[in-house]
Amino acid sequence: MLSTMDKMIHLKKIYVFSDLQVRELAAISSVTKEEDHGKDEIVVREGELGDTMFLIISGEVSVIRNYEAQDETVIATIGQDDYFGEMALFEDKPRSATVRTNTESKLLVLGKLEFEEIMREFPQISINICRVFSQRIRGLQKKFLS
Numbered sequence: 001m002l003s004t005m006d007k008m009i010h011l012k013k014i015y016v017f018s019d020l021q022v023r024e025l026a027a028i029s030s031v032t033k034e035e036d037h038g039k040d041e042i043v044v045r046e047g048e049l050g051d052t053m054f055l056i057i058s059g060e061v062s063v064i065r066n067y068e069a070q071d072e073t074v075i076a077t078i079g080q081d082d083y084f085g086e087m088a089l090f091e092d093k094p095r096s097a098t099v100r101t102n103t104e105s106k107l108l109v110l111g112k113l114e115f116e117e118i119m120r121e122f123p124q125i126s127i128n129i130c131r132v133f134s135q136r137i138r139g140l141q142k143k144f145l146s
Contacts, residue, residue, distance in 0.1 A: 013081040031114035043099045050088035051112040059105025067098035
């Protein structure tokens with residue numbers, strides 16, 4: 001089990017939280033929960049409703065569209081000090097992809113209600129996430145439009 005300080009250290013390494021102050025990191029750390037997943041486990045399924053974001057402490061996951069279908073597509077591979085599922089914190093829509101672990105993975109889970117409370121108190125977090133959304137959209141455009 002990670003201590004609050006350990007969680008803060010890991011959060012600081014995640015780009016979207018990297019320029020937050022100690023008290024902001026402490027607030028996020030205090031509301032996250034740990035999850036351990038074995039290799040090849042499904043963390044979230046495309047089409048299911050979600051209300052959590054996942055922060056990767058260790059391990060690696062694949063983000064997959066149309067999981068186990070003929071046109072299955074691996075959109076991204078994400079590893080330590082990155083995150084996924086952030087769209088569920090901003091909209092009440094089904095998950096847009098399935099996420100499967102490639103290795104044993106330790107994740108921190110941040111729920112929507114807790115996230116909304118923290119964003120009201122620390123608006124810099126939402127500005128950082130908007131920057132990352134923009135970068136990810138540009139990356140997808142490059143991948144699929146080139």
